Amino acid sequence: MTPEKMFHEMLGLGMNWEVKESRFEKESGTVFLETQEKAQLWEGLRCPKDGGYVFCYDHTEEMTWRHLNVFQHRCEITCRLPRGKCRGCGHVFRVRPPWEGLISHFNKEFEAFALLLIREMPVAKVVMETDMRLWRMTFKHAARAYGEADFSNVCCVGVDELNIRKGHEYLSVFADLVPKRVLFAKRGRTKRFG
Numbered sequence: 792m793t794p795e796k797m798f799h800e801m802l803g804l805g806m807n808w809e810v811k812e813s814r815f816e817k818e819s820g821t822v823f824l825e826t827q828e829k830a831q832l833w834e835g836l837r838c839p840k841d842g843g844y845v846f847c848y849d850h851t852e853e854m855t856w857r858h859l860n861v862f863q864h865r866c867e868i869t870c871r872l873p874r875g876k877c878r879g880c881g882h883v884f885r886v887r888p889p890w891e892g893l894i895s896h897f898n899k900e901f902e903a904f905a906l907l908l909i910r911e912m913p914v915a916k917v918v919m920e921t922d923m924r925l926w927r928m929t930f931k932h933a934a935r936a937y938g939e940a941d942f943s944n945v946c947c948v949g950v951d952e953l954n955i956r957k958g959h960e961y962l963s964v965f966a967d968l969v970p971k972r973v974l975f976a977k978r979g980r981t982k983r984f985g
């Protein structure tokens with residue numbers, strides 16, 4: 792089995808994508824997995840607007856997604872993503888690859904790992920990523936989880952206020968008292984309650 796085939800299996804890329812080349816860059820200590828789509832991707836792909844048949848329009852510049860490390864080495868998936876065009880309405884769209892997380896710099900597994908760490912500690916230095924990317928990713932996941940949360944059984948709500956930043960700001964927290972979970976939290980400069 793070639794290294795490319797092995798990474799293909801490990802990534803679970805399926806029938807529509809393949810690892811074109813895998814290489815280890817010693818100087819930066821990074822494993823690069825260059826991927827590309829296969830022709831059969833287009834057979835199952837439809838226009839997101841009207842469900843029409845699409846063809847390959849062009850490819851983006853090379854993009855990079857951070858994956859979990861291979862041993863202790865940083866690992867990045869690179870790909871020039873295909874853009875599809877609808878035969879019916881002419882709509883051009885970027886094909887979303889199966890590995891992509893909620894932000895376009897990380898893959899799903901890396902996001903899951905970083906989110907787990909973020910609950911426990913400051914992680915930017917641990918995972919060698921910028922604060923900005925990690926916050927953007929965290930907010931996206933929080934927004935999605937919030938959108939999916941079901942508040943229909945809430946019966947007892949409690950409100951409390953915390954003093955943060957030495958009294959210059961307050962944090963109001965609304966909690967569902969039965970399963971003990973936060974429903975809503977809001978930051979503000981004035982004391983709202985009691």
Ligand SMILES: [Zn+2]
Nearest residue numbers: 838841877880
């Ligand atoms: Zn269309």
